[in-house]
Amino acid sequence: MTAWGAVAAAYGVALAILAGGLLAAGIAWQRVRRRGNGFVQDSFRRRG
Amino acid sequence: MTSPSARLAGFARPPRLAALCDRLVPWAGGLFVLCLAAALVYALAVAPPDYRQGEAVRILALSLPAAWMAVAVYVLAALLGAAGLTRDRPLVFAAARAALAPGAAFALIAVAAHVLWGRPAWNAWWEWDGRSAFLVLLLLLYLGAGLPARDGDSRRLALLLAAGALALPFLRIATDWWVALHRPEGVLPLGDEPGDAADPLALILMLGAFKAWFLTVWLMRFSAALPRGPEGSP
Amino acid sequence: MKAALALIRRDLLIARRGGGLLPLAVFAALLLVFPLAAGPGAAPLGRLAPGAIWAAALAAHLVALDALFAADARDGSLAAMLAAKAPAGAVVLAKAVALWLAAGLPIALVSPLAAVALGLPVPVLPALVLSLLFGTAAIALLSALVAALALGRGGAALAAVLVLPLAAPVLAFGAGAAELAARGQSWAAPLAVLAALDAACALGVPPAAAAALRAALDRRS
Numbered sequence: 001m002t003a004w005g006a007v008a009a010a011y012g013v014a015l016a017i018l019a020g021g022l023l024a025a026g027i028a029w030q031r032v033r034r035r036g037n038g039f040v041q042d043s044f045r046r047r048g
Numbered sequence: 049m050t051s052p053s054a055r056l057a058g059f060a061r062p063p064r065l066a067a068l069c070d071r072l073v074p075w076a077g078g079l080f081v082l083c084l085a086a087a088l089v090y091a092l093a094v095a096p097p098d099y100r101q102g103e104a105v106r107i108l109a110l111s112l113p114a115a116w117m118a119v120a121v122y123v124l125a126a127l128l129g130a131a132g133l134t135r136d137r138p139l140v141f142a143a144a145r146a147a148l149a150p151g152a153a154f155a156l157i158a159v160a161a162h163v164l165w166g167r168p169a170w171n172a173w174w175e176w177d178g179r180s181a182f183l184v185l186l187l188l189l190y191l192g193a194g195l196p197a198r199d200g201d202s203r204r205l206a207l208l209l210a211a212g213a214l215a216l217p218f219l220r221i222a223t224d225w226w227v228a229l230h231r232p233e234g235v236l237p238l239g240d241e242p243g244d245a246a247d248p249l250a251l252i253l254m255l256g257a258f259k260a261w262f263l264t265v266w267l268m269r270f271s272a273a274l275p276r277g278p279e280g281s282p
Numbered sequence: 283m284k285a286a287l288a289l290i291r292r293d294l295l296i297a298r299r300g301g302g303l304l305p306l307a308v309f310a311a312l313l314l315v316f317p318l319a320a321g322p323g324a325a326p327l328g329r330l331a332p333g334a335i336w337a338a339a340l341a342a343h344l345v346a347l348d349a350l351f352a353a354d355a356r357d358g359s360l361a362a363m364l365a366a367k368a369p370a371g372a373v374v375l376a377k378a379v380a381l382w383l384a385a386g387l388p389i390a391l392v393s394p395l396a397a398v399a400l401g402l403p404v405p406v407l408p409a410l411v412l413s414l415l416f417g418t419a420a421i422a423l424l425s426a427l428v429a430a431l432a433l434g435r436g437g438a439a440l441a442a443v444l445v446l447p448l449a450a451p452v453l454a455f456g457a458g459a460a461e462l463a464a465r466g467q468s469w470a471a472p473l474a475v476l477a478a479l480d481a482a483c484a485l486g487v488p489p490a491a492a493a494a495l496r497a498a499l500d501r502r503s
Binding site: 133161181188203207212218223225268 | 357448451
């Protein structure tokens with residue numbers, strides 16, 4: 001593997017993980033904002 | 049344990065907290081994009097290649113900050129967990145839980161970057177040096193924290209995080225010592241860490257980008273975990 | 283103090299009746315399999331032997347992990363023990379001592395046989411036995427902590443994942459002591475580190491594990 005090949009692969013993997021994380025968190029976040037997460041005060045209290 | 053009215057008083061704030069987080073997210077995201085652009089441009093184009101490691105030194109701008117973030121986030125989660133244990137506030141536990149997944153992502157990036165950095169240098173896909181061993185153990189600590197995090201048992205999660213965070217310095221020392229014990233003579237001149245060759249500005253820029261990314265993702269996850277009224281209204 | 287001793291005796295009796303030699307058996311089995319799988323040729327084996335012995339010792343504790351608190355939690359005796367006048371940390375300490383007596387101590391005493399079978403030179407033996415005595419004490423304490431953290435459904439997977447990072451320093455310095463002895467160098471430093479790790483675990487694990495047990499039992503009720 002050439003040096004530039006390794007650099008490209010490393011940055012590619014890192015960017016993929018960063019983008020993927022943003023996407024996953026963002027989708028879940030938007031879904032909660034739109035539809036609520038079904039949390040009644042009670043169930044959140046018991047979870048702690 | 050606490051009176052119902054006291055608990056309710058504590059919960060009067062989450063909707064406003066969620067609204068605050070929601071407003072901060074775009075700013076954090078924008079900051080991330082800016083920092084990332086600067087870091088990428090600098091690390092890939094502007095910084096000079098190392099006279100010994102060649103272009104591969106650019107990967108260090110990924111693996112070193114990612115490793116630092118992975119450790120820092122774990123310690124942050126452990127501190128939040130400890131705070132949650134002493135004050136018994138579910139919000140603090142939620143903040144700790146929200147930080148774990150992005151922290152694990154950093155550990156993954158660090159391992160992948162380290163492997164790809166080592167490939168040109170070692171001519172092998174994996175070498176158990178101090179950094180690799182430490183990162184694998186850190187990944188296991190994140191995995192271990194991820195399992196009870198789903199269960200919802202916050203107190204034990206906090207204890208687990210505390211034990212892991214306290215173990216981290218011992219792990220670093222132990223892996224370094226173990227590797228030094230087995231290092232054949234003359235492979236590396238003493239006091240010459242391969243990581244020293246990384247360009248400091250590249251490291252700082254990438255670290256800034258990582259911190260902004262963490263802030264964005266953490267805010268989103270924390271906000272999503274907060275209790276809201278029906279229809280997601282804060 | 284008396285209660286702690288009683289708890290230790292009770293655990294050992296239970297262990298003897300219910301297959302408490304399992305850790306030792308696992309240790310021996312792993313170390314038998316290792317040279318068989320590696321094939322003939324003693325030289326490379328000697329290089330790997332300290333690590334193999336320590337890895338086998340750790341793996342042997344894994345099998346005992348799940349049972350450490352599970353049975354007592356199930357039939358309610360754990361809750362009774364924690365509610366008693368003695369500090370909850372003493373319960374954890376007693377469990378760890380019982381585990382060490384049932385697993386760590388036999389492993390340390392049997393290790394010379396394993397060492398010779400794997401081709402380690404004789405000067406290594408005192409280093410191996412001493413480091414194992416100290417190291418398995420720390421591993422026993424850490425096992426108690428992990429068992430307390432993992433108590434409950436699906437806890438075995440968590441326990442297996444957690445033990446390695448927490449016990450890695452013990453493994454590194456323990457195997458390192460044997461390694462140094464094999465090279466004829468002084469192994470006092472890693473041994474001292476192991477003793478220090480023992481002290482740190484003895485101080486830190488009981489309160490943390492007791493808190494974890496309480497949290498686990500509170501959730502069940």
